[in-house]
Amino acid sequence: MATVIRNGYIYTGGEIVHSDLLIKNGVIAAIGNNLTAEKEINAQGKLVSPGLVDVHVHYRDPGQTEKEDVRTGSLAAAHGGFTTVCAMPNVDPVPNTTDLMAKMVQNNHKAGLVHILQYAPITVDEDSKEIPDYAGLKKAGCVALSNDGKGVQDAQTMFLAMQKARKNNLLIAEHAQDDSLFNHGVMNDGPTARLLKQEPITELAETTQIARDLLLAEKTGVHYHVCHVSTKTSVELIRIAKSHGINVTCEVAPHHLLLGEENIGKDDSNFKMNPPLRTREDQKALIAGLLDGTIDMIATDHAPHTAKDKQGGFKNAAFGIVGSETAFSELYTKFVKTGTFTLQQLLNWLTIAPAKAFGLKKAGRIAINQPADIAIFNLEQKVAINSSDFKSKAKNTPFNQDLVFGQTELTMVDGKIVFQREESK
Structure with missing residues (x-):
């Protein structure tokens, strides 16, 4: 199934562009406007990063x-x-x-x-x-x-x-x-x-x-x-x-x-x-x-x-x-x-x-034919870091309760969602 990430601000080629991102068979198939697919992810106002x-x-x-x-x-x-x-x-x-x-x-x-x-x-x-x-x-x-x-x-x-x-x-x-x-x-x-x-x-x-x-x-x-x-x-x-x-x-x-x-x-x-x-x-x-x-x-x-x-x-x-x-x-x-x-x-x-x-040719970039390894961040919403919400077994951090922007909304590896914030589902 193809997926389009729509209306995000995509970091690609060292620049940030407002565009859609099409994913097919685990790889990035297209970057452009008005792309369509069976599944859509709304990234309106969000950062779409490698x-x-x-x-x-x-x-x-x-x-x-x-x-x-x-x-x-x-x-x-x-x-x-x-x-x-x-x-x-x-x-x-x-x-x-x-x-x-x-x-x-x-x-x-x-x-x-x-x-x-x-x-x-x-x-x-x-x-x-x-x-x-x-x-x-x-x-x-x-x-x-x-x-x-x-x-x-x-x-x-x-x-x-x-x-x-x-x-x-x-x-x-x-x-x-x-x-x-x-x-x-x-x-x-x-x-x-x-x-x-x-x-x-x-x-x-x-x-x-x-x-x-x-x-x-x-x-x-x-x-x-x-x-x-x-x-x-x-x-x-x-x-x-x-x-x-x-x-x-x-x-x-x-x-x-x-x-x-x-x-x-x-x-x-x-x-x-x-x-x-x-x-x-x-x-x-x-x-x-x-x-x-x-x-x-x-x-x-x-x-x-x-x-x-x-x-x-x-x-x-x-x-x-x-x-x-x-x-x-x-x-x-x-x-x-x-x-x-x-x-x-x-x-x-x-x-x-x-x-x-480190010579990792299949990591760190959003580009055509690259693996669809993607992170979507919310840059606008302020949240408090809560170590009890960590997915790690460990909670040892000096940043607990810090107020921050930029929480992760969704993470995708080879085109498959491996993390998605509950309220984003």
């Missing part, structure tokens, strides 16, 4: 499915308008072998409501110096390599990993963290940590490893991607590296754009994430980095935890917050509604840019 692309999520499956699993994580993604995500390998067991990778890829496809692409680890179990069989892991379906949650501590190991990744045409996405400088900290090294008497995390834990890895990337020619950049110095290092022709891309998480350490008014673990919330100066540098192209994309670092995991305040709670279901609305409200970003810029950072950087 399904958003998130290159950084944690689904905890297998091994920690009390936090999240593929089904609930992908439903949360759909609820936020995401149709393609890349899942990190810090699960149990870590997919070190081709068999484990093949099983994860199969489960992602079988249980997932959106397209779930799977990372493999840079090193065996993410904490050793042993490098797994990259060629075999790629053949089994991995999209890229990452030890997210842990930095690669040994420079020689990272150098060899980059050489091997380059040989196999695999991107390395690094969680930049020098553990000796991180030193079991829980909060940015600043006035808030001192006020709340919390162990500090120096920015050097991030920046020194980025500096090391950029030099190794220059030597090896690997595509080096920096996860969740959070400091002004990190942005400056990447800007310089790009000017020297180093093959580097990077992402910023919504929470680092939206919040700073001064937003932590008390010992509330919903503000505990890694990297930690930084300073206003760092926030300004992140925004500037997006606007000048140093930062390529936005990625959520969706990190679900149980309520028990987040107990015990900053000292004892797990790092991380969920992000799939709040990213677009929070960013649209904070930055587009205020004129800091254009809507086209925000959509680019959430669709075209990540798809291009």
